Amino acid sequence: MSSQRWCLVQFVENNRAEPSIGVLADGKVSRAPQPLSGRTLLEVFDRWEEFTPLLQNLQLSALEVAPDADLIAPLTYPRKILCAGANYYGHAQEMGTQRPDSDGEPFFFLKPPTTTVVSAHDDVRLPDNADVDWEAELAVVIGTGGRDIDERTALEHVAGYTVANDLSARGRFPRKDAVLPPFGWDWFQHKAFDGSCPLGPGIVPSWQIGDPHDLTLRLTVNGEIKQEASTADMVITVPRLIAAASRVLTLEPGDIILTGTPAGVGMPHKTFLHVGDLVVTEIDGIGRLENRMVAS
Numbered sequence: 001m002s003s004q005r006w007c008l009v010q011f012v013e014n015n016r017a018e019p020s021i022g023v024l025a026d027g028k029v030s031r032a033p034q035p036l037s038g039r040t041l042l043e044v045f046d047r048w049e050e051f052t053p054l055l056q057n058l059q060l061s062a063l064e065v066a067p068d069a070d071l072i073a074p075l076t077y078p079r080k081i082l083c084a085g086a087n088y089y090g091h092a093q094e095m096g097t098q099r100p101d102s103d104g105e106p107f108f109f110l111k112p113p114t115t116t117v118v119s120a121h122d123d124v125r126l127p128d129n130a131d132v133d134w135e136a137e138l139a140v141v142i143g144t145g146g147r148d149i150d151e152r153t154a155l156e157h158v159a160g161y162t163v164a165n166d167l168s169a170r171g172r173f174p175r176k177d178a179v180l181p182p183f184g185w186d187w188f189q190h191k192a193f194d195g196s197c198p199l200g201p202g203i204v205p206s207w208q209i210g211d212p213h214d215l216t217l218r219l220t221v222n223g224e225i226k227q228e229a230s231t232a233d234m235v236i237t238v239p240r241l242i243a244a245a246s247r248v249l250t251l252e253p254g255d256i257i258l259t260g261t262p263a264g265v266g267m268p269h270k271t272f273l274h275v276g277d278l279v280v281t282e283i284d285g286i287g288r289l290e291n292r293m294v295a296s
Helices: 040-046 046-056 089-094 151-159 189-192 238-248
Strands: 008-012 020-025 028-031 070-072 080-087 108-111 125-126 134-140 156-164 197-205 215-222 224-230 256-258 278-283 288-293
Touching: 020 108, 020 288, 040 046, 046 089, 070 089, 070 197, 108 238, 134 215, 134 238, 134 278, 151 156, 156 256, 156 278, 156 288, 197 288, 238 256
Parallel strands: 080 256, 125 288
Antiparallel strands: 008 020, 008 070, 008 197, 020 028, 080 108, 134 156, 134 256, 156 197, 215 224, 215 278, 278 288
């Protein structure tokens, strides 16, 4: 097993539309081993148990460099994106909510995969009149699916981890024209706009991450630190999130669970993103996103 940390990526080159799988290490993209050639990463996760030994014994020095690789989103596309809300103590406090109960059930919502996911370096088109906010998050990628997964073995279902930014259209969240109180909050407009889930740059295999609750998240806007916290502040842990989600629906290979965001979002200060802003989202040991906000 290589001692150097690396991640699985997808890339295109020479104006070809078909993605290839690569290995990103020290800023250099190499072609994945031949058994992964001609596949997408989603197809690899469909056979994750089969390919795990190959990847665990990967020799980076034996891989061919892809000098013209242009990274795209690491998954095109996840089957599902489940997002955990109010899952950091600091974020709940800044939003003025009650202190969450770590023994309670998580709150999930969904993002549509094929239109929200963009790559680590894609521009994001800001929707009009939306007050778009940032949310740095650790994303969990499922390798082995299942239903009613036991919390004690839930981490065995994880293929790896990546970085996400759960961009949120705050101004579109409240609905003044709601026909009933349950319709007073519009999660669809709030969370589903195109490009609202920058993801990547790649997926770090789970065996390279000792403890997903001992990672530092950081987000800056135009170089100014907005969020900096540890995943140790997570209310409901990764195994509990996986177990809870699997009680509601069947988790499938390539599904992504966004685990919540720490304190430091713009909403409490009514500070939102503008055209031209550069948002950098990073998690130590996992990766870095750099997304420019542009006009719709």
